[in-house]
Amino acid sequence: MKSRTIKVDYLARVEGEGALLVKIKGNTLADVKLKIFEPPRFFEAFLRGRRYSEAPDITARICGICPIAYQMSAVHAMEDAFDVQVQGPLRELRRLLYCGEWIESHTLHVYMLHAPDFLGFQDAIQLAREHPAVVQRGLKLKKSGNEIVTLLGGREIHPVNVRVGGFYRVPTRKELEPLLEQMKWARDAALETVRWSAQLPFPEFEQDYTFVSLRHPDEYPFNEGRLVSNRGLDISVHDYDDYFTEEQVAHSNALHSVLKPGTPYFVGPLARYSLNFDRLSPVAQEAARSAGLGSECRNPFKSIIVRSVEILQACDEAIRIIEGYQRPDRPDVPIQPGAARGYACTEAPRGTLYHRYRIDESGTIREAKIVPPTSQNQKTIEQDLRHFVAGHLDDSQDELRWRCEQAIRNYDPCISCATHFLKLDIERE
Amino acid sequence: MAQRAKPKLAVWKFSSCDGCQLSLLDCEDELLEVAGELDIANFPEASRAVVKGPYDLSLVEGSITTPHDAERIHQVRRASKFLVTIGACATAGGIQALRNFSDIRKFTSIVYATPEYIETLSKSTAISEHIPVDFELRGCPINKRQLLEVISAFLNQRKPNTPAHSVCIECKLRGTVCVMVAHGTPCLGPVTHAGCGAICPAYERGCYGCFGPMESPNTKSLSTQWVRLGARESDLVHAFRGFNAYADPFRKESEAHEK
Ligand code: SF4
Ligand code: SF4
Numbered sequence: 235m236k237s238r239t240i241k242v243d244y245l246a247r248v249e250g251e252g253a254l255l256v257k258i259k260g261n262t263l264a265d266v267k268l269k270i271f272e273p274p275r276f277f278e279a280f281l282r283g284r285r286y287s288e289a290p291d292i293t294a295r296i297c298g299i300c301p302i303a304y305q306m307s308a309v310h311a312m313e314d315a316f317d318v319q320v321q322g323p324l325r326e327l328r329r330l331l332y333c334g335e336w337i338e339s340h341t342l343h344v345y346m347l348h349a350p351d352f353l354g355f356q357d358a359i360q361l362a363r364e365h366p367a368v369v370q371r372g373l374k375l376k377k378s379g380n381e382i383v384t385l386l387g388g389r390e391i392h393p394v395n396v397r398v399g400g401f402y403r404v405p406t407r408k409e410l411e412p413l414l415e416q417m418k419w420a421r422d423a424a425l426e427t428v429r430w431s432a433q434l435p436f437p438e439f440e441q442d443y444t445f446v447s448l449r450h451p452d453e454y455p456f457n458e459g460r461l462v463s464n465r466g467l468d469i470s471v472h473d474y475d476d477y478f479t480e481e482q483v484a485h486s487n488a489l490h491s492v493l494k495p496g497t498p499y500f501v502g503p504l505a506r507y508s509l510n511f512d513r514l515s516p517v518a519q520e521a522a523r524s525a526g527l528g529s530e531c532r533n534p535f536k537s538i539i540v541r542s543v544e545i546l547q548a549c550d551e552a553i554r555i556i557e558g559y560q561r562p563d564r565p566d567v568p569i570q571p572g573a574a575r576g577y578a579c580t581e582a583p584r585g586t587l588y589h590r591y592r593i594d595e596s597g598t599i600r601e602a603k604i605v606p607p608t609s610q611n612q613k614t615i616e617q618d619l620r621h622f623v624a625g626h627l628d629d630s631q632d633e634l635r636w637r638c639e640q641a642i643r644n645y646d647p648c649i650s651c652a653t654h655f656l657k658l659d660i661e662r663e
Numbered sequence: 664m665a666q667r668a669k670p671k672l673a674v675w676k677f678s679s680c681d682g683c684q685l686s687l688l689d690c691e692d693e694l695l696e697v698a699g700e701l702d703i704a705n706f707p708e709a710s711r712a713v714v715k716g717p718y719d720l721s722l723v724e725g726s727i728t729t730p731h732d733a734e735r736i737h738q739v740r741r742a743s744k745f746l747v748t749i750g751a752c753a754t755a756g757g758i759q760a761l762r763n764f765s766d767i768r769k770f771t772s773i774v775y776a777t778p779e780y781i782e783t784l785s786k787s788t789a790i791s792e793h794i795p796v797d798f799e800l801r802g803c804p805i806n807k808r809q810l811l812e813v814i815s816a817f818l819n820q821r822k823p824n825t826p827a828h829s830v831c832i833e834c835k836l837r838g839t840v841c842v843m844v845a846h847g848t849p850c851l852g853p854v855t856h857a858g859c860g861a862i863c864p865a866y867e868r869g870c871y872g873c874f875g876p877m878e879s880p881n882t883k884s885l886s887t888q889w890v891r892l893g894a895r896e897s898d899l900v901h902a903f904r905g906f907n908a909y910a911d912p913f914r915k916e917s918e919a920h921e922k
Contacts, residue, residue, distance in 0.1 A: 246711040249681045273678040273728045274783055280761045284901060291871060295758045295906065298682020298804060342688060346709065357710030359698045369695070377691040388862040390689050391682040391804040392873070395866045402868040565867075639711070648681075 236260060240635050245642060247347040247357070249299050250649020254638060256623055263627075266619045268612060268642065272649045281602035286312050286571055286593050287398055293589070293604065294392045299342070299648055302335040302383065303582030305396040306457055307589040307604075312398040314471075315576025315593055316569055323562040324400040325457075330555045331386045331396070332456045332580075333548040337379025337420065338390065339583040340503075340541045340548075343646045344427065345372025348538050351640040352434040368430065371423050375545070378420040382413060382552060400566030410556050417553050424546035425521055431542045432525035437637070439622060440532045443614065444497055445505035448581055454513040454547055455506060457580045462509055463499065464530075471579045474588055480605065491610040498613035501585030502645060503540045504531055518547040534618060534644040541646075571597030582607055584646050608647045615645050670719035670818070673705035675739050677725030677732050678759055678787065682804040683750035684708055684724050690807050697811075700818055716742035720817050723796075726752040726759055726787045733784065733793060740794040747813055748790045751803035751906045755875050758803070759787035760909035787909070798823065801856050803873040803906035809858055826857050827878045830870050833861035842869055849889045851902060854880035854912070875907035882916035896920045 240256040253269040277296055281289060289308040294301035306328065313320060320328070345368070346358040355361045362369035380390045385405060387393020395402050446467065448459035461477075462468045469477055480491045493499050511519065511529035522543045531540055573595040579588050585607030592601040622641050626634055674684050688694065688709060704714035721743035727733050740746060751757045763786045790796055800813055800823075809825055816823035826832075830852035834841060842848040842864045850869035852861070856877040863870045876882075886899050894902075903917035 244707055246707045247709065249685075249708060251676065273732065275678060275728075275759055276762055277758075279765075280758065288901065291905075292758065295680050295682075295803065298680040298685045301680075301682070346688065350711075356712035357703070357706075359695070359703060359710070360712075362695055362698075366695075373691040373694060376689075380689060380691070388866050389804075389806075389859070391685060394863050394868065394871075397868075401866075402863075403866045 237264075238631065240631065240638060242635060242639060245639060247350070247639075247643055248647050248649060249297070250647075252642075252647065252649050254619075254642065256619065256634075256638060258623070258627060261627060263620060263624050266616050266623065268616050268619070270612075270649055278602045278604060281591075281599050284599050286315075286591070286597045286599060287569075289591070289599065289602075290396045290398065291392075291394075296604070296606070297648055298391050300335060300339055300582045300584065301392050302331055302387070302396075303580060303587050304604075305393070306332060306580045307578050307582075307587045309396060309398045310457055310578035310580060311576040311589040311591050312569075312593075313576070314578055315574035315591060316398075316571055317574075318399060318567055318569060320400055320567055323560055324404070324565075324567070326555045326559065327386060327401065327404060329456055330382060330552055331393075333552040333555070334379045334382030334386065336548040336583050337424075337545055337552075338376055338383060339379075340545045341372055341376040341379060341427075343583075344431065344538055344541050344545070345369060345376070347646070348541075348640075348643055349431070349434070351636070351643060352436075352538070371426065375420055375423045375427065378416045378423075379548075381416060385409065385413065397566055399569045400564075402565060404561055404565040406561055407559055410559055414553065414556050417549055417556065421517075421546065421549040421553060424542065424549045425517075427542040428521045428525050428539065428546055431539045432527075434538065436533060436535045437622075438533075439535060439625075441534070441618065441621060443504075443532060444493065444499040445508050446493070446499045446501050446610075447506040447509045447586060448579055449509060450513065452513070454510055454515075454551070455581050457578075459579075461579060461586070463493075464509060467493070471577050471588075474577060474579065475590070478588075478605070478610075480609065491605055492613060498617055499610065500614045501607050501610045502537070503544055503583075503585075504534060504537050505585065506581060507531055507540045507543065514543070514547055515550045517550055518543050521546055534641070537644050537646075584608060584648055585610060606648070608645070608649060611645050611647065615642055615647065618644070669700065669702040671704040671714060671716070672701040673716065673718035673721045673739075673743065674708070675705075675721060675723045675725075676708070677723065677736070677753070677790070678728040679725030679750065679752045679757065681708060681724070683753075683802075684722070686749075686805050686807040686810050687722075690811060693811060697814060701814070717744060718742055719744050720814070721746045723748045723753050723790050724750055726756045726789060727793055728759055728784050728787045730784065736790060736793050745797050745817060746794070747798045747800060747817075748796050749800045749810065750805050751801065751873065751875055752787075753790045754799040754801055754910075755907045756787040756789050756909035758906050758908075761904065762787055763909055764904065789909070800825065801858055801874045806858050806860065828857050829853055829877045829880070830855045830857055830859065830861050830864075830874070833857050833859070834864050837861050837865060839864045842867060843888070843892070847892050849892050849894050849898070849902070851885070854882050854885050871905055872902070872913065873906045875910045876912040880912050882912050883919075886916060886920065896922070
């Protein structure tokens with residue numbers, strides 16, 4: 235009986251350090267393991283004993299790719315604890331900041347990390363040799379997202395301006411206005427990106443996923459909403475721990491987040507899109523339809539189109555916010571810390587990001603819990619690999635290895651994010 | 664005519680958030696140009712392709728926190744002609760070095776149900792604690808302008824121009840009103856290494872020291888000033904124990920205020 239092993243010792247074009255092991259015996263798939271060997275980083279322990287106000291700066295350091303997501307989940311959880319509502323222009327500015335991160339992070343993934351897979355290039359630099367205009371469009375689009383983050387946050391990575399209750403300083407209308415031209419260009423470029431990504435070659439591969447994301451009464455979700463699924467889940471973020479749990483499994487390197495009692499689920503662009511199509515702006519809905527997407531998308535390889543639709547959504551939203559902006563009188567809402575618990579989920583580019591804190595009467599963090607999107611998707615990624623490989627057993631080793639890597643990159647996994655990930659030795663037979 | 668071989672660039676990751684290496688991809692206007700001058704030989708975050716070493720320029724991100732990484736860094740050194748550490752993790756142990764002040768077993772059991780699976784060192788240490796380093800670039804994260812300066816200095820075989828004065832000087836250069844003098848906001852700027860362009864004061868908050876200590880900082884005198892402004896001992900411990908907690912001057916000052 236022929237037996238094959240596919241090993242990828244170091245997954246490229248993902249954030250953080252991971253590896254893949256696939257074992258095939260004869261005509262059956264014996265084993266699939268997504269290995270994570272990012273060293274543990276202990277953020278939940280570091281947060282104990284720090285002031286509530288330090289959480290946004292500290293948690294930003296979990297991930298250089300989506301620091302805003304960490305800052306947003308942290309500030310919302312603290313505000314939940316202290317019963318504070320941040321409304322009006324401050325809320326709009328937070329959405330704008332999130333738009334910037336989505337544009338920057340999604341565009342990085344679409345053009346530099348994912349597209350090369352579809353076109354058979356090792357990286358975006360090679361892609362740029364054959365298609366310079368495409369890569370230049372991608373870089374400029376990414377830059378327009380970064381410009382929002384830099385203006386509102388001070389810099390692209392680990393911005394300094396976010397605080398519990400709002401910001402340290404809010405921009406004047408005049409400071410925001412120059413972004414408008416750039417964002418109008420970006421909206422066109424995003425539309426182009428949807429069209430361009432839609433004509434890439436996609437494997438036939440549809441799965442019956444459990445999608446989970448936030449859902450807001452009238453917005454495409456960023457910071458707020460109820461947690462819903464396509465299987466009837468509809469809960470307040472406060473009840474997260476009653477429905478979700480993390481399992482530490484010896485055979486894998488990571489904590490797996492599951493829906494109790496043990497169902498894998500899927501967070502991120504595909505889930506958000508499929509659960510919130512009706513909340514997309516008309517231009518994004520229209521672009522999605524002309525790209526051949528329905529109101530639900532169950533082919534993870536097509537996540538590149540869905541991400542592009544979300545870039546368009548974020549550009550459109552950014553324009554709306556900048557046009558309507560009126561500078562508030564003060565940059566933040568005053569906070570009265572006290573003994574409390576706070577909960578929040580926001581939609582990081584890669585999916586739902588959960589924070590929970592327990593604070594004491596002096597405003598000191600006593601307990602913190604953080605569940606990043608990648609740890610939630612990990613079980614689903616392994617399932618995809620199982621199903622995908624089973625249908626491609628006859629492919630050559632190189633082809634199959636590349637396709638497996640691509641199947642993982644569909645999720646844009648951010649391994650650095652997954653603070654829980656452990657180091658374990660690669661299993662040997 | 665035969666083309667001169669381009670210098671080979673490698674980017675290595677240890678324990679980190681990936682933000683510093685992302686800074687390179689965030690150089691949207693210069694990325695393709697850099698790729699034209701250097702052969703990107705090993706950069707897993709950006710490419711599947713791996714060209715064998717030795718490498719002319721290695722950028723190292725992240726700190727050493729596992730026995731395996733403590734070995735791996737020696738291989739990286741052997742494969743690299745010129746080695747630059749990028750960011751606070753690589754140059755000072757980073758935020759992960761907060762563990763150095765505590766008992767790692769306690770930490771492990773806070774985060775993991777089965778701590779036995781975890782293999783980690785009790786300290787997070789800078790790259791230079793393990794191998795000789797040719798140049799260190801500060802910041803959590805690094806400043807991408809400075810990164811480009813380091814790369815172009817390397818290409819032109821000159822010393823990078825990255826001044827070692829404090830953030831205060833950058834405030835002055837930028838014309839920012841001092842938040843400590845004008846608003847009585849505690850600021851770590853006077854003891855923090857320049858490089859960011861004095862971002863925080865420009866956003867009306869105090870510097871929190873993400874570029875680490877400047878050359879010969881007077882941390883003691885700054886602490887006295889903070890106390891005058893109403894800071895408690897525990898605030899001082901937290902202020903110095905941040906993203907560069909294990910850089911010597913910051914570590915010592917934080918320890919001086921611990922009960
Ligand atoms: S604001 Fe801070 S960094 Fe700027 S001059 Fe004042 S003390 Fe120095
Ligand atoms: S914390 Fe200090 S060094 Fe870091 S960005 Fe702010 S001003 Fe610059």
